[in-house]
Amino acid sequence: TQPTISYQCIYVTVFEQEHFQGKCLEFTSECCNIHNCGLDNIRSIRVESGAWVGFEHHDFQGQQFVLERGEYPNWEAYSGSLSYHNERFMSLRPIYCASHHSSRMMIFEGENFTGRSTELCDDYPSLRAMGWFTPEVGSMHVQCGAFVCYEYPGYRGQQYIMECQRHSGDYQHWRNWGSHCQTPKIQSIRRIRH
Amino acid sequence: TQPTISYQCIYVTVFEQEHFQGKCLEFTSECCNIHNCGLDNIRSIRVESGAWVGFEHHDFQGQQFVLERGEYPNWEAYSGSLSYHNERFMSLRPIYCASHHSSRMMIFEGENFTGRSTELCDDYPSLRAMGWFTPEVGSMHVQCGAFVCYEYPGYRGQQYIMECQRHSGDYQHWRNWGSHCQTPKIQSIRRIRH
Numbered sequence: 001t002q003p004t005i006s007y008q009c010i011y012v013t014v015f016e017q018e019h020f021q022g023k024c025l026e027f028t029s030e031c032c033n034i035h036n037c038g039l040d041n042i043r044s045i046r047v048e049s050g051a052w053v054g055f056e057h058h059d060f061q062g063q064q065f066v067l068e069r070g071e072y073p074n075w076e077a078y079s080g081s082l083s084y085h086n087e088r089f090m091s092l093r094p095i096y097c098a099s100h101h102s103s104r105m106m107i108f109e110g111e112n113f114t115g116r117s118t119e120l121c122d123d124y125p126s127l128r129a130m131g132w133f134t135p136e137v138g139s140m141h142v143q144c145g146a147f148v149c150y151e152y153p154g155y156r157g158q159q160y161i162m163e164c165q166r167h168s169g170d171y172q173h174w175r176n177w178g179s180h181c182q183t184p185k186i187q188s189i190r191r192i193r194h
Numbered sequence: 195t196q197p198t199i200s201y202q203c204i205y206v207t208v209f210e211q212e213h214f215q216g217k218c219l220e221f222t223s224e225c226c227n228i229h230n231c232g233l234d235n236i237r238s239i240r241v242e243s244g245a246w247v248g249f250e251h252h253d254f255q256g257q258q259f260v261l262e263r264g265e266y267p268n269w270e271a272y273s274g275s276l277s278y279h280n281e282r283f284m285s286l287r288p289i290y291c292a293s294h295h296s297s298r299m300m301i302f303e304g305e306n307f308t309g310r311s312t313e314l315c316d317d318y319p320s321l322r323a324m325g326w327f328t329p330e331v332g333s334m335h336v337q338c339g340a341f342v343c344y345e346y347p348g349y350r351g352q353q354y355i356m357e358c359q360r361h362s363g364d365y366q367h368w369r370n371w372g373s374h375c376q377t378p379k380i381q382s383i384r385r386i387r388h
Contacts, residue, residue, distance in 0.1 A: 070320050070322045070329060070346065070381045071346075076350075076351070077346040123384075125262050125386075125387070129387065135265050152266060152272070153262045153264035154260055154261070156271060190319070
């Protein structure tokens with residue numbers, strides 16, 4: 001069971017059409033199915049405060065899109081470079097962040113926290129450049145804050161949001177990283193800030 | 195006139211086919227036209243050391259792709275989310291970087307270094323979150339090192355590589371950011387490291 005999220009002063013405005021057109025709604029907390037709010041789809045987004053994650057499907061399933069303050073006029077703007085193109089955005093929720101400098105996680109070579117490991121507490125556009133020896137990660141444990149992990153270097157490809165306050169911060173296997181995850185490939189990781 | 199680039203121990207391996215297949219070549223310095231090296235196109239890349247920038251067209255023209263250490267098995271892996279899809283990669287060169295902590299640049303509201311300004315010396319997934327008041331930047335001056343600027347928050351969209359050691363670090367107008375640039379939209383910026 002997930003704790004109820006209730007932040008003061010965080011909100012996001014979503015639009016049914018691209019370029020901030022059409023029916024729009026404001027959210028200050030999670031929405032598990034935008035159809036229930038009378039929207040057909042989300043095609044543009046203005047994040048006014050907080051950090052959010054959008055999902056391809058309802059109930060927080062499918063591809064994940066980290067959303068920080070700013071404007072996303074269309075699907076390309078928030079999706080990143082993805083292995084499959086499906087312009088759907090059906091649910092969203094705030095991300096539990098920590099203060100920037102206290103964010104901390106461990107990555108492990110093998111699943112279930114086995115094999116070689118290293119601690120991360122910064123942003124890493126290339127795990128390889130900071131000494132990680134393979135383009136894959138076997139398992140992860142988030143000790144504090146929230147991170148976004150990416151398939152490719154330079155914060156590209158599929159995104160996986162990892163939070164200390166969900167699953168006790170434990171991500172034992174790539175099957176736990178998200179319902180859209182199909183490989184253990186992770187080549188860049190960064191902290192998420194409000 | 196540009197200084198000759200000559201680093202020790204930096205190299206990149208490029209492949210004519212996806213997934214590191216087909217004809218391959220190693221580069222340790224810039225290549226202004228891969229046709230001259232006997233390659234038809236570049237479809238996958240392994241960056242072994244250094245930071246590089248790839249270009250859509252020969253002579254360092256067109257869309258820019260920042261390439262840090264790691265593996266890029268296909269076009270999606272290095273392109274980012276782009277406003278136009280054109281699977282061409284025709285030239286590449288190393289990026290002049292500074293030590294991570296000395297990288298520094300100024301951004302300005304207006305072109306030609308006018309209007310409100312702020313100094314950047316960190317990574318900023320959302321310029322808005324750090325206090326910048328608009329989704330646009332009018333002009334930029336890189337004082338030290340190299341940065342990559344992105345159209346959208348979270349390091350997404352078109353990429354523009356800005357270097358202290360090119361154009362004296364001066365980027366007066368969005369038309370100087372690259373031949374592919376069509377708007378002053380910049381919503382995230384980060385340092386480039388070796």
